[in-house]
Amino acid sequence: MTIGIVGVGNMGSIFAEKFSKEAERILLVEKDSEKLSRFDAPPYEVADLEKAREADLIVLAVKPQDAPVVLGTLKGFDGILLSIVAGLKIEEIRKYGIHKVARIMPNVAVRVGEGVLATAFSADMSSEERELVKSLLEKLGFVVEIEEKLFSAVTALTGSGPAFIFVVVEAFLDAALKMGIPLDTAKELVYRLFRGSAELLIETDEHPALWKHRVSSPAGTTIEGLITMERFAVRSGVIESLVSSYKRALELEEK
Ligand SMILES: NC(=O)C1=CN([C@@H]2O[C@H](COP(=O)(O)OP(=O)(O)OC[C@H]3O[C@@H](n4cnc5c(N)ncnc54)[C@H](OP(=O)(O)O)[C@@H]3O)[C@@H](O)[C@H]2O)C=CC1
Ligand SMILES: O=C(O)[C@@H]1CCC=N1
Incomplete structure (x- = not known):
């Protein structure tokens, strides 16, 4: 499997570390090259958004205001888009022609494998794809599937x-x-x-x-x-x- 991570900041860097044994390749897209200095050996590869399309699954971990530009460039991506962006609805991501969407609200305790990760999936995600996402997230903490309408509540409760x-x-x-x-x-x-x-x-x-x-x-x-x-x-x-x-x-x- 190839995983892409867009935005290797506070959260993206933790996902990159915790997924290191889950993928043959991890493509890292980050504006600030200093944040990539510790990811200098396989499975990590520095990439841009075009190259990130080679991934089977992309973690979107940029700030909410940066998400539209990234999604615009990833338009039509046909793999799984796993978004941790606060306030970004599945239906909003689908407008970019990206149909397989896992919306996640993690928290910073993922750093020690004790995070709480609320998840919701787009209808286009098969049960195998949902299980794949859940098994990846279990490397980061406790995973719970919730209705998407509860995301703002869990953003406050367990995200913040x-x-x-x-x-x-x-x-x-x-x-x-x-x-x-x-x-x-x-x-x-x-x-x-x-x-x-x-x-x-x-x-x-x-x-x-x-x-x-x-x-x-x-x-x-x-x-x-x-x-x-x-x-x-x-x-x-x-x-x-x-x-x-x-x-x-x-x-x-x-x-
Ligand atoms: N921090 C937390 O505890 C939690 C955060 N979240 C969500 O996670 C997301 C990320 O948060 P956090 O990790 O704290 O944010 P950070 O600012 O630490 O990380 C985001 C990174 O993405 C980079 N970036 C921005 N635009 C692009 C682009 N076009 N291409 C590549 N890289 C880009 C930023 O660079 P630059 O700074 O130079 O712009 C930055 O390094 C947010 O949407 C937030 O809502 C969810 C739950 C908990
Ligand atoms: O402060 C924020 O907006 C993000 C969402 C949850 C935690 N940090």
Whole structure:
């Protein structure tokens, strides 16, 4: 198989790395040649958009505003176009005569193989082609097929989600410093706190509110902190933040 990757930036470079054993050739199309310097041996080949047409599957990983030019040049491409571009609908890509489309919303955790990858397919993708795409994406994390109408929501929830989590993690680190815990120790503790809490929820599949109450002793320390979180409207702040991100994703789709 030959895979093309157009846009070898934050995300495209990770796809290029993770697909290294999945294809005989990986054709990389990138404006900034410095970003290609570490991909200097097979299966990687530097390519332009015309050469990328030789691929069986092209990953489109440019910013939304750059996508129309790329798609214009790839017009009529008859392989699989796997797009991770936020706000770019399958029907929009089909207008360029590209019919086999996999729309994906990944997140940056693909870097460590722990990404969340929402997928939707155009009707022209056969079940074998869908399975091929899913098996490739499984190298990057957890793959879930969703209705395309939910893409703006997952863009906010899991696509942008890591950025929101990082802000919260950063606040935990600041609090640790304030309480006298050195930064290196705080990082060791806090990163595992987040991972452990997430794994607990995944493994038990019990509601977070149940676990919240199990942690909270009567008249203890946790309930004091929880009441302060309510006073600062942490929950509605998180909800409003995600909804504003969702609205922006809807705007991108409408453009
Ligand atoms: N970053 C993330 O966490 C996520 C991103 N996405 C989506 O992934 C896409 C890529 O995001 P990200 O990787 O962060 O973006 P980057 O800007 O890091 O990467 C895009 C790359 O594409 C290059 N490029 C632009 N136009 C062309 C062209 N015509 N031919 C070849 N290369 C080109 C850019 O070069 P230059 O900078 O010189 O223009 C840049 O190096 C976006 O559409 C985004 O919505 C989805 C989920 C998560
Ligand atoms: O910020 C963005 O628009 C993209 C989409 C999801 C993550 N990054």
